[in-house]
Amino acid sequence: MSETSPALKVEDLEMRFGAVTALSGLSLAIERGEIHGIVGHNGSGKSTFVEILSGTHLPNSGKLELFGNPVSFPAASRDKGKYPLAVVHQDVGLVGSMSVVDNFRVNRFKRSRGGTVSWAQERKITRERLLALGVDVDPRALVEELSAADQVLISVARALMDLEAIRENADQKDEAILILDEPTSSLPSGTVDSFLDTIRAVNNDLGTTVIIISHNPREIMSLSRRFSALKNGRLVGTYLTGEVSYPELAALMAGRNEGELEEEIKTGERGRSGTVSPTSKDVSQAKANRVELLRVEGLQGGRIENADFTLYSGEIVGITGLLGSGYEDVPYLLCGSQPKQGGSIVVDGTVLQKANPRMFKSLGAVLLPGDRQLTSGIQAASVRENMTMGYLAPFSRKGMLNHKSERDVVSKMMGKLRIRPQNPERPLNEFSGGQQQKALIGRCLLRSAKLIVIDEPCTGIDVGARDEIHRTLREVSTGGSSVLIVSCQYEELPMICDRVVVFQGGRIVGELAGQEVTEEAILRLCYTDSPVVST
Amino acid sequence: MNASVENASPAIGDSLMTGEAGKSEVIASKSNKAGGDTGSSASRTFLRRYFVVLLLPALLILFSILAPSTFLTAYNFQTILTTNAVLIILAIGETAVLVTGEFDFSFGGTLGLSAAIVVMLITDNHGMSSFVAIGISFLAALLVGALNAYFVVKLKVKSFIVTLGMGTLTTGIGLGLTGSQTVSNPSQFLKNAMTKHVLGVGLPFYYGLIIVIVVWFVLEYVKTGRNMYFVGEGRKAAFLAGIHVNRIRVGVFLLSAITSWLAGMVMLGQTTAVDATYGGPYLLPVFAAVFLGFTTIRSGRFNALGTLVGVLVLAVGSTGLEILSVASWITQVFDGGVLIVAVGLANVLGGERIDSWM
Numbered sequence: 001m002s003e004t005s006p007a008l009k010v011e012d013l014e015m016r017f018g019a020v021t022a023l024s025g026l027s028l029a030i031e032r033g034e035i036h037g038i039v040g041h042n043g044s045g046k047s048t049f050v051e052i053l054s055g056t057h058l059p060n061s062g063k064l065e066l067f068g069n070p071v072s073f074p075a076a077s078r079d080k081g082k083y084p085l086a087v088v089h090q091d092v093g094l095v096g097s098m099s100v101v102d103n104f105r106v107n108r109f110k111r112s113r114g115g116t117v118s119w120a121q122e123r124k125i126t127r128e129r130l131l132a133l134g135v136d137v138d139p140r141a142l143v144e145e146l147s148a149a150d151q152v153l154i155s156v157a158r159a160l161m162d163l164e165a166i167r168e169n170a171d172q173k174d175e176a177i178l179i180l181d182e183p184t185s186s187l188p189s190g191t192v193d194s195f196l197d198t199i200r201a202v203n204n205d206l207g208t209t210v211i212i213i214s215h216n217p218r219e220i221m222s223l224s225r226r227f228s229a230l231k232n233g234r235l236v237g238t239y240l241t242g243e244v245s246y247p248e249l250a251a252l253m254a255g256r257n258e259g260e261l262e263e264e265i266k267t268g269e270r271g272r273s274g275t276v277s278p279t280s281k282d283v284s285q286a287k288a289n290r291v292e293l294l295r296v297e298g299l300q301g302g303r304i305e306n307a308d309f310t311l312y313s314g315e316i317v318g319i320t321g322l323l324g325s326g327y328e329d330v331p332y333l334l335c336g337s338q339p340k341q342g343g344s345i346v347v348d349g350t351v352l353q354k355a356n357p358r359m360f361k362s363l364g365a366v367l368l369p370g371d372r373q374l375t376s377g378i379q380a381a382s383v384r385e386n387m388t389m390g391y392l393a394p395f396s397r398k399g400m401l402n403h404k405s406e407r408d409v410v411s412k413m414m415g416k417l418r419i420r421p422q423n424p425e426r427p428l429n430e431f432s433g434g435q436q437q438k439a440l441i442g443r444c445l446l447r448s449a450k451l452i453v454i455d456e457p458c459t460g461i462d463v464g465a466r467d468e469i470h471r472t473l474r475e476v477s478t479g480g481s482s483v484l485i486v487s488c489q490y491e492e493l494p495m496i497c498d499r500v501v502v503f504q505g506g507r508i509v510g511e512l513a514g515q516e517v518t519e520e521a522i523l524r525l526c527y528t529d530s531p532v533v534s535t
Numbered sequence: 536m537n538a539s540v541e542n543a544s545p546a547i548g549d550s551l552m553t554g555e556a557g558k559s560e561v562i563a564s565k566s567n568k569a570g571g572d573t574g575s576s577a578s579r580t581f582l583r584r585y586f587v588v589l590l591l592p593a594l595l596i597l598f599s600i601l602a603p604s605t606f607l608t609a610y611n612f613q614t615i616l617t618t619n620a621v622l623i624i625l626a627i628g629e630t631a632v633l634v635t636g637e638f639d640f641s642f643g644g645t646l647g648l649s650a651a652i653v654v655m656l657i658t659d660n661h662g663m664s665s666f667v668a669i670g671i672s673f674l675a676a677l678l679v680g681a682l683n684a685y686f687v688v689k690l691k692v693k694s695f696i697v698t699l700g701m702g703t704l705t706t707g708i709g710l711g712l713t714g715s716q717t718v719s720n721p722s723q724f725l726k727n728a729m730t731k732h733v734l735g736v737g738l739p740f741y742y743g744l745i746i747v748i749v750v751w752f753v754l755e756y757v758k759t760g761r762n763m764y765f766v767g768e769g770r771k772a773a774f775l776a777g778i779h780v781n782r783i784r785v786g787v788f789l790l791s792a793i794t795s796w797l798a799g800m801v802m803l804g805q806t807t808a809v810d811a812t813y814g815g816p817y818l819l820p821v822f823a824a825v826f827l828g829f830t831t832i833r834s835g836r837f838n839a840l841g842t843l844v845g846v847l848v849l850a851v852g853s854t855g856l857e858i859l860s861v862a863s864w865i866t867q868v869f870d871g872g873v874l875i876v877a878v879g880l881a882n883v884l885g886g887e888r889i890d891s892w893m
Contacts, residue, residue, distance in 0.1 A: 337775055361777035369775050378769040380835065389765055390776030392758040401756045443776075 005068030007032045007177055007209040008085075013062030015048050015233070022048040023059070023233040032067070033174065035203050035210040037220040037227030037241070039253045045233035046213050050181050054087040067175045084166050084176040086159035088183060094151055096144030101126045103143050104158055108165070133157050133198055149191040152183055153198065160202065174207030181213045185324055196223050215323060217249045217527055229253070250527045251520075290314055293348050293451050293482045294334075294365075301340035302329030305506035311451065316473060316483045318493040318517075321503030322526050331455045331486050335360040335367040348450055361390065363451075366444045370455030370486075376440050377428050384410045384424035387443045413442045417472065434465025441469060445476065452476065453484045458492055470496045490522045502526060586880075587831035588844050591851065598855035605858050613735040619850040620739030620805075621646075621798045623843065625817055626824040627747050628794025630842045632694075632787045633825055634754065636767035637687065639788065641698040642795040642821065643814030644705030645679045648672075649799035651709035651811045657721040665724040673796055679705055680792025684785040694788075709811025717810045720803045729804025739801040744843075746794065751839035759783065764836065823874035824849055830880045849873060 006029040015023040023045045030036045040046045051057045052073065053064075064071045071083055094103045101119070104126045109117045123139040130137060135153045137146055143154070156178070163176040180199070184192045196219065203210050214220055220227050221241060229236040229252040236252065244252075294311035303326035311317050321327035332338035334345060336355025345352040347363040360367065369375035377386055387410045388395065395406040410424040417438045419431070428436055437457065444452045457473070458466040473483050473496060487493060493500050499513045502525035510525040512518075582589075599607040625642050632639040649672040656668035663671075679701060686697040720726055731738045754760035765773040766783050774780045795814070803809050827848060828841025852873070853866045 335775065357775050358777040358779070367775060369772070374769065375771050375775055378765060378772055380768050381764070385761065385764075389773070390778050392761060396758050399757055401758065401761065403756075 037224035040230035299343035318497035434461035617737035623743030641702035644702035645795035646814030647811030676796035725804035826877035
């Protein structure tokens, strides 16, 4: 339609999942031919936004216009895409066990007269298309054998091909939007720059409008002309990249606007309501008779290249970093479910020789994994069963389980943690996320472990439950145990942690203690372009 | 601040929100609704949970009315229990396997192989004593179970495929050992052990009953039983909680091999003629019974008593239909139909959970 209308315009986009509103009245415009960044913290609504555009979710209400034309949802889908909008998802959407040509041409195979596919021709098209983006691979190779960078580029090339197919009928050759959802998250750092160059070229040469969702401020800085920051399902603002400073951008990415952040730095306020940081008296007392409960030296494995850290009794220590920085592997390397390549782990004075979760448990440590659906909770099982999982010995006399004593103990723990309804027989999946998490933390408490490792204790739960969990963990640590919290909830860590260890690129880039532990300081360590600390 | 704010939205709520929170809230609101209306829903829950159990008296009454002189006799009930001992034993072994989220399709083959080994060792010039022959067949069955476990646990092949292959393989070996002949039981000991009656019901039924009780007790009252459910419902969570996941998986394949072997001995002792393929036709009724059991008593979980009820429903149904002398093909229609209905029912009752099994 009119040449001045924006490439993409959404108005009052509303998306609710049950009682929770993921997008509330999001309005946003993206200009023709620009590279536009979308930033925001977890839960800001940016993933929901992409999922609506890609057709995974249908919004409850709201309008979408592409190049001035009103569009009905779902907007993008590969097979019957009629709108010039293509999405490259974070997981790239390729089938690893099939060949490049299969993945690239699926749904677009040209049929010869006999109704068969001409493979030679398909391979030729694939090869040409990929070479245009600088990907030099054999179309017959399996996708899983290729480098991560090539895989992402194949996915981008496929999206461009889709866009071209849709555009053939359009009058305007440059009317196309490419959406990249965290495209560099799986790329080794050395290949990111050339990938960004390719995207720039696509934008320049073809005039394709590019929307990039990213966690990485450097990417947004170097690539986008403008970016929009989301928070709590709304637009915080749209900014010209050139006019925003690096710390300001980092703050926006963390879901703060600069005003808020500046204020907090000025007043030195840590966290918001429900802060349960220890008083200085507690700290000094704990320091006097503290015992080393965990010592990690030269840890190597997963994304971690080298890490040393120590935990003392009575402490709550946070482990954090950007996604992909290696911090997220720490709990699983510790408990041994993920093999470590090197280094030593000493739990309460005993070297963890054969690393596996059973051994870890036997040393008086307990791990609460991060995924309530898959790794920490058994959704279909009752709260009673979940709480005593792996810890049935106290309820077992001469090999026979005593259901009553088990139920009593669990019920008491539910009361203590204020889990409502206080019914031990109710399946876990009938509780809200916060109640579920409290129940699973109850599992750690029942064991009275010396060392508690919790992966993302407070993702997806309400503030009330979070504060309760913090209080509970603080109680446990004052009792002499130590708690290791592995989390990327940067605003949460200062509320609860005595110390925070920050990872970047598989190494520890800094440690904050006491009053230094602020969200701002954590973010600075997460995002600083500092060279990796040499060892 | 020097950034140009082109479009700012002032109202920023304080609440934390993520996709996951959304999910859990939905679940919570759903459960609240379920908890809201009590009265009628409680009776509906009861009906759903005991539907299959209630089906049993319903079928009994139905057939008793339709065929009072032939169906409603003590002899008939004694026969039903006696002749379904093999099914009970096989189904209870399979129940344990399904609890842990695995499949065992090889029980028919193991049954046939075990029987064939006993026959071969006693006759065919080997002239071994019954006890030695039975002992060797027991070890052979254990070997089959161990091989299943090796492929599934160690080599990480899907149990579905491994046991399907193993079932055919062992059936073939069994046929080879008996020269593809139908053979009769050469062991007087087996004959005595399998054909004696107590209260008019053959001993094998009681063997089955004992195993059902043992498995029920383990699943309900022993640590290992609880852990078996965890392995089935959330293997990764179970592993991270320090449960011996692989030991349990190996264990159920061995258990299933043992129940298959016992079923082979029962069949050899009970019937006059056997060949190695006789276990094959049990594949369907076993799964039908176990899935019927899944829907009842411990609704949404494979459970021992449910399996027993499932077997009885199948047994009463097919016997009743035979007595009404509907043509013999009706048994297959009944067994197949029940399996489909049972799995469908299981899916409705178990919600999303059943996905992980199928």
